Amino acid sequence: MLDVLPVILSLHLKSFDVKPDDCTKIIKSLEFPVDLEVESRLLSSKSQTPDGRKYMLFAVVNHVGDKATRGHYFTDAFQMEHIAGHTSLIYSSTCGGRLSGGIIDF
Template identity: 85%
Template sequence: MLELMKPVLDPQNTCIVSKTVFEKTPIRAIFGGQLRSKIMRAVDVSTVNIQLFLTMQLNVDRVKMIRETLETLVNKEHLEGLTSPNMNEVVQAWQQLILDVLPVILILHLKFLDFKPDGCTKIINALEFPVNLEIESRLSSKSQTPEGRNYKLFAVVYHVGDKATRGHYFTDAFQMEHACWLRFDDATVRTITEQQVLQPQDTQVPYLLFYRRGILSGGIFDV
């Protein structure tokens, strides 16, 4: 269930803010974050749209590290053909995203499978991703504490194969009780090294990265 709130002027009278409010659920409490999308015009008040995300989609083409994909996500982007509602003419405008609220479990969806109207291709790119991930303060809201911006990798879903339309998926997951990584590949489960997790081989690419904030204790998340 969702409700679109009426746009309001922020207390500083600097922008108009609209927000979609979702019903509180356990799924949203664990996986839900918020993106703040701000459109700035050369004239007029800026507009801000706050929206929920459960997975963060990141472009991986022409980047080498996760940090670069996050920086690309929040880079200021020039908008073409945007009009001023007051002047009714095209004006210069820019859009910028910021990570407004970070979730307990951060799921990064790496767009190695590139879907286009004329077909789907796979991007095979050696992308570096860390076990310990810090979301830099300049990428997130000022309300995020340093502790709230630190994450630890606990699972990876990979796609293997040189084609986007076919291939094989398997998962690596960190087993906390024995402090080791396990690879789940169909009916096979075996222990692997951290290096094997972080350095995929051949056509193997990370498709989903699961990061947790805080620690797991007694089946609940301490944050």
């Protein structure tokens, strides 16, 4: 049970099979909505209004690679001024400059 919901909700979903001598990535597609409402049954207090339980997806961090110890992370983030139209930018952990097609490397 949650007592209070944060203003910004951060969820971390890991997709690795961890064993004593190895850590392998589980390759599966995962779909999730742009809008999320936390169900009232997950809250210890029912005082949270329905609007106070709603979140909108801002960014997703992805891992490309077959092992947790190697690979590449990138972030797909919505541009604040275009959230309603779901325009996004991709930020990458490699160095570089602005790329065409709305992709930025840093």
